[in-house]
Amino acid sequence: MKNFFTNMKKSTKNHLITYAGIIVAYAIMQILCGTGVASNLIKGLLVPICVYSIVAIGLNLCVGILGELSLGHAGFMCIGAFTGALATKLLYDYIPSKILMFLIALVIGTFFAALFGFLIGIPVLRLKGDYLAIVTLAFGQIIINIINVLYIGKDEAGLHFAFSNPNAINMNEETGVWLINGAKGITKIPSISNFTIGVILLIVSLFIVYHLVDSRTGRAIMAIRDNRIAAESVGINITKYKMLAFTISAAIAGAGGVLYSHNLSTLTATTNNFGYNMSIMILVYVVLGGMGSFRGSIIATVILYMLPELLRGLSDYRMLFYAIILIGLMLFNWSPKAIVWRQKVLSLLPFGKKGEKGKVE
Amino acid sequence: MDFITHLINGISLGSVYAIIALGYTMVYGIAKMLNFAHGDVIMVGSYIIFLLMSNVGVPAIPAVIISIIVCTTLGIVIEKIAYKPLRRATSLAVLITAIGVSYFLQNSSLLLFGSDPKVFSSVVNLPSIKLANGMINISSTTIVTVVVCILIMIALTLFIKKTKAGQAMLAVSEDKDAASLMGINANATISLTFAIGSGLAAIAGALFCSAYPSLSPYTGAMPGIKAFTAAVFGGIGSIPGALLGGILLGVIEILGRAYISSQLSDAIVFAVLIIVLLVRPTGILGKKLHEKV
Numbered sequence: 001m002k003n004f005f006t007n008m009k010k011s012t013k014n015h016l017i018t019y020a021g022i023i024v025a026y027a028i029m030q031i032l033c034g035t036g037v038a039s040n041l042i043k044g045l046l047v048p049i050c051v052y053s054i055v056a057i058g059l060n061l062c063v064g065i066l067g068e069l070s071l072g073h074a075g076f077m078c079i080g081a082f083t084g085a086l087a088t089k090l091l092y093d094y095i096p097s098k099i100l101m102f103l104i105a106l107v108i109g110t111f112f113a114a115l116f117g118f119l120i121g122i123p124v125l126r127l128k129g130d131y132l133a134i135v136t137l138a139f140g141q142i143i144i145n146i147i148n149v150l151y152i153g154k155d156e157a158g159l160h161f162a163f164s165n166p167n168a169i170n171m172n173e174e175t176g177v178w179l180i181n182g183a184k185g186i187t188k189i190p191s192i193s194n195f196t197i198g199v200i201l202l203i204v205s206l207f208i209v210y211h212l213v214d215s216r217t218g219r220a221i222m223a224i225r226d227n228r229i230a231a232e233s234v235g236i237n238i239t240k241y242k243m244l245a246f247t248i249s250a251a252i253a254g255a256g257g258v259l260y261s262h263n264l265s266t267l268t269a270t271t272n273n274f275g276y277n278m279s280i281m282i283l284v285y286v287v288l289g290g291m292g293s294f295r296g297s298i299i300a301t302v303i304l305y306m307l308p309e310l311l312r313g314l315s316d317y318r319m320l321f322y323a324i325i326l327i328g329l330m331l332f333n334w335s336p337k338a339i340v341w342r343q344k345v346l347s348l349l350p351f352g353k354k355g356e357k358g359k360v361e
Numbered sequence: 362m363d364f365i366t367h368l369i370n371g372i373s374l375g376s377v378y379a380i381i382a383l384g385y386t387m388v389y390g391i392a393k394m395l396n397f398a399h400g401d402v403i404m405v406g407s408y409i410i411f412l413l414m415s416n417v418g419v420p421a422i423p424a425v426i427i428s429i430i431v432c433t434t435l436g437i438v439i440e441k442i443a444y445k446p447l448r449r450a451t452s453l454a455v456l457i458t459a460i461g462v463s464y465f466l467q468n469s470s471l472l473l474f475g476s477d478p479k480v481f482s483s484v485v486n487l488p489s490i491k492l493a494n495g496m497i498n499i500s501s502t503t504i505v506t507v508v509v510c511i512l513i514m515i516a517l518t519l520f521i522k523k524t525k526a527g528q529a530m531l532a533v534s535e536d537k538d539a540a541s542l543m544g545i546n547a548n549a550t551i552s553l554t555f556a557i558g559s560g561l562a563a564i565a566g567a568l569f570c571s572a573y574p575s576l577s578p579y580t581g582a583m584p585g586i587k588a589f590t591a592a593v594f595g596g597i598g599s600i601p602g603a604l605l606g607g608i609l610l611g612v613i614e615i616l617g618r619a620y621i622s623s624q625l626s627d628a629i630v631f632a633v634l635i636i637v638l639l640v641r642p643t644g645i646l647g648k649k650l651h652e653k654v
Contacts, residue, residue, distance in 0.1 A: 069453065123639050130395060134593045135638055137586070138631035145628035164622050276586060280397075280460055287457045319468040326461035327443055334454040335446035 015210050018295040019203060025302075026199045033195075041309065049305050050198030051260040054205050056285040056297040058252030061209050063283065064291035065218065066245040067225030068125070069133040073253045074278035075140030076113045078269055080254025081261035082147060084109030085186045088262065089179050090154070098192045105192075106201075106258045113254020114247050116143075121246040125239070137276050147269040152180040185268035186261070193262035201259055202298070205252050209294055212248065221245045288329060362496040367619045368612065373503040373572065375611020376510035380565040381588030382595070382603035383517065384558030390534040390598035391554045394452060397459040398439060399562060400585015401466035404578060406432045406563030407570045408474055411481055421484040429563040436559025437552050444555075445548070463582075470578040483571040502571045509568065513561065514604055521600070530554060534598070587614075587630070594634050596647025605645055610634075 029046060032038040059073045084105040095101040124135050151162040153169050155176035162169035166182055180186055212218045220241045223231040232238050261267045271277055289300030307325065311318035332338045381403060388396045406428045413424040443462050447455045487501035521527035532540040533550045541547045569584055570576050587610060595606025610630055617629035637645065 063453075123635065127638060127642050130389075130597065131593060131638055131642060131644075133395075134590060135635055138590065138634050142628045142631050145625055145631075149622070149624045164624060284457055284460060287453050291453070316472055319464065320472065323461050323464035323468055326464065327458055330454055330458040330461060331443070331446050334450035336449055337446065 011214060014295075015206075018206065018298070021295070022199060022203060022206075022298070026195075029195065045306065045309060046195040047193060047198050047259065047263045049302055050195065050202050051256045051263070052282060052285065052305055053202055053298045053301045054198075054256035054259065055253045055282050056289070056301050057202075057205050057209055057294050058249045058256065059282050060286045060289070060291065060294055060297045061212070061245060061252065062249040063286055064293070065209075065213055065225065066221055066242060066249070068242070068246070069129070069283075070136040070246075070249075071133045071276055071279045071283065072120075072136030072138075072140035072143075073250070073282060074274045074276070075136075075143040076117055076250040076253040077257035077260065077278070078140075078143055078147065078274035079116050080109035080113040080257030081267060081274070082180070082186065082257075082269070083112040084254075084258035085189045085261040085267050086152070086179060088190055088192065089186065089188075092190050098190075099197075101190075102192045102197060102258075102262060105262065106255060109258035109261075110251045110255045113257065114251035117247045117250020117254075118243065121243050121250075125242045125246060137279065140274070140276060140279055141271075144269045144271065144274050147180070147185075148183045150180055151178070151182050153178050183268065185266060187266045189261060189265055189267060191262065191265065193259050198259055201255060205255065206294060206298075208248070209252070212245075217241065217244065284326065288326075288333075363619070366497055366499070367615050369497075369499055369503060371612035371615035372608055373506045373611070374615055375591075375608035376506045377565050377569045377572070377607075378584065378588045378591045378611050379510055379604045379607025380513060380561050380568070381584060382592040382607045383513070383600065384561050384565075385589050385592040386595075386597055386600060386603040387530075387554050388558050389592070391530060392444070392448075392455075392551050394444065394455045395459065395589070396555075396558070397456065397585075398462035398466060399558065400581035400583075400588070401463050401470075402432055402435060402439075402559050402562040402581070403566040403569065403584065404470060404576075404581030405435060405466060406566035407481060407576050407580065408470060408479075409563075410484065410567050410570075411479055411576055414482060414484075421486065425484055425564065425567050428567065429560045432563035432566075433556045433560040436555040436562075439559075440552055440555040445551075467578045467582075474578065476577065478575045478577040481570040481574040481576045483574065484567045485571055502568070506568045506572065509564065510604075513564070514600075517557075517600060526550070526553060590631070590634055593644055594637060596644030598648070599644070599646045602644055602646035609645075 029038065033043055055073060055077050058076075059070065062068055062070045062073070087105045087108040088101060091104060092101060095104065120136070120139050124132055124139070127135055149164040151166045151169050153160045153162075153171040153176045155172040157172065159179075160169045160171040160176070178184075178187075213222070220231070220236045221244070223234075223236060224238055224241055228238060285301045285304055286297050288304065289296030289298070308318050308322050311321050314321055332342075381399065384399050384402075385396060388394065388399070409428040409431050410421075410424045413419040413427060414421065419427070439462055443458050444455060447458060483502055485502045485505045487505070489498055489500045490504065491498050521531060529540070529545045529550045530553070532543065532545055533547050537547050540550075565584075565588075566581070570580070588607065591606035591610040592603050593606070594610060595602030595604070613633050614626050614630050618626040621629060641647070
């Protein structure tokens with residue numbers, strides 16, 4: 001019993017360290033921005049870092065805690081981004097407060113991402129391993145493809161929809177406004193997200209996943225990850241918990257998408273910002289940060305997102321270096337020889353061994 | 362008549378997917394890893410052919426052969442440096458490494474060859490064939506692609522069935538440790554698989570760029586993803602599955618583009634994939650998985 005409490009305390013302590021780290025980083029960045037030390041380039045990176053950290057947390061819930069590889073989380077981010085931005089475009093004139101507007105967009109974007117996560121999860125979670133990965137990838141591509149042929153316009157008669165043919169929209173040409181204009185996407189989105197909102201959203205997302213993972217539900221989800229058959233035989237409802245984790249994971253990615261879209265004035269869906277390239281990039285953050293470790297996801301996102309910018313001095317060579325660093329990190333992290341070498345070096349150092357595996361930090 | 366032309370074009374595109382999918386499927390079968398860099402090997406192979414043909418003036422066939430040799434070597438080197446140290450690591454770690462290799466190949470090509478698309482001249486210079494009083498016009502590239510695909514399939518099946526190295530590949534894909542105990546050099550067999558897969562990628566690159574002649578550092582990515590889809594579609598790890606999956610995917614893509622919507626052709630392909638996987642969770646020709654406690 002005593003052991004139980006010390007363990008509890010440790011995990012709570014761990015969580016508090018993460019929150020404190022974020023707040024300290026936020027304070028430092030605010031001071032740097034206020035005193036004008038941080039360049040505009042760095043300032044421009046702050047909101048995207050929050051966005052990708054949030055999506056990485058969502059993906060980590062799916063990959064690290066649920067143990068299912070998803071290559072389609074950028075698709076959920078896309079749904080959140082588009083539905084959120086659409087809500088803002090429709091309601092911006094009627095809502096007096098920017099914060100309130102963002103909250104409404106957030107709720108709508110997150111809800112739709114969760115809805116799609118749920119709908120996609122029903123068929124997808126029946127599959128296993130790489131099959132699941134490829135189907136999530138396929139869903140991500142379908143979402144982008146459909147958004148690129150979707151046309152929504154608004155005039156005094158109400159909303160007009162068209163699919164794949166913008167001329168069929170039947171909208172009053174003079175007074176009508178395009179809300180989603182096919183591949184041109186959504187334009188002139190009011191810029192209502194900022195670094196502070198991003199950090200708050202990040203902390204809220206962290207709070208949700210930490211509480212989920214520490215709860216009875218979280219333990220059930222991890223039991224499914226570790227041994228599905230054993231979990232089933234002790235009476236855990238596999239489908240229910242898998243769906244729950246997947247839906248929450250999609251919802252968090254959608255929340256990241258809402259933040260993303262309100263940081264841009266023009267939102268388009270391409271393979272680079274919402275396709276498999278993005279899903280893979282976020283997966284890289286999650287895996288390098290350590291699967292199941294949310295703190296690790298955030299740290300990896302910050303470092304890896306800044307890295308190409310910091311390597312800007314190398315101009316054309318920067319992405320090449322990024323690739324080499326990525327391969328090098330993976331080899332250093334996972335190669336048995338490197339692990340043996342690391343343990344040798346660590347045992348020479350005065351302080352103790354590194355943390356245990358599989359713990360949620 | 363249009364339908365027949367589209368069908369033939371679809372089979373041709375599908376043949377290219379099938380050749381690429383073979384690389385994915387063989388590597389997956391033997392090393393249990395998704396080689397995300399496979400698509401980029403195609404791009405490297407195509408650049409080599411392009412440079413040899415337009416800058417050095419080498420004729421088509423020798424250029425393709427040199428490209429096959431270079432890609433085979435590249436495949437072995439990638440395997441030795443990036444994947445071999447991770448043999449016992451989790452599959453996700455290897456997946457991320459493969460993504461790193463993919464970035465590496467794309468960006469080194471970007472530096473070496475520039476980002477502007479090159480116009481690839483077809484490696485096939487034969488007259489096109491007209492059937493049914495000129496109503497069906499089939500380009501020579503289309504026919505050569507299909508023929509090459511069939512030849513590769515036959516050769517590969519014979520290789521695996523009749524040679525010792527092929528049997529060793531089967532054994533390693535079945536159970537690596539047991540195969541090692543039987544005296545098979547598992548590492549050499551895995552290297553051989555990568556070599557064959559990358560050599561096939563060079564051929565696929567030549568055929569793909571002959572049909573779609575715009576070549577840039579990102580050319581390999583989309584056919585790579587589609588071929589991977591084709592491999593899963595047919596049942597990953599199965600060689601006939603790669604052929605079937607590739608051809609079905611190509612036909613669906615071309616017919617979807619022609620008759621439903623050109624913008625939605627990718628969505629249609631992926632939607633069919635999802636439906637197939639829901640009915641047969643391990644692909645059309647995939648083995649049924651049995652669960653053990």
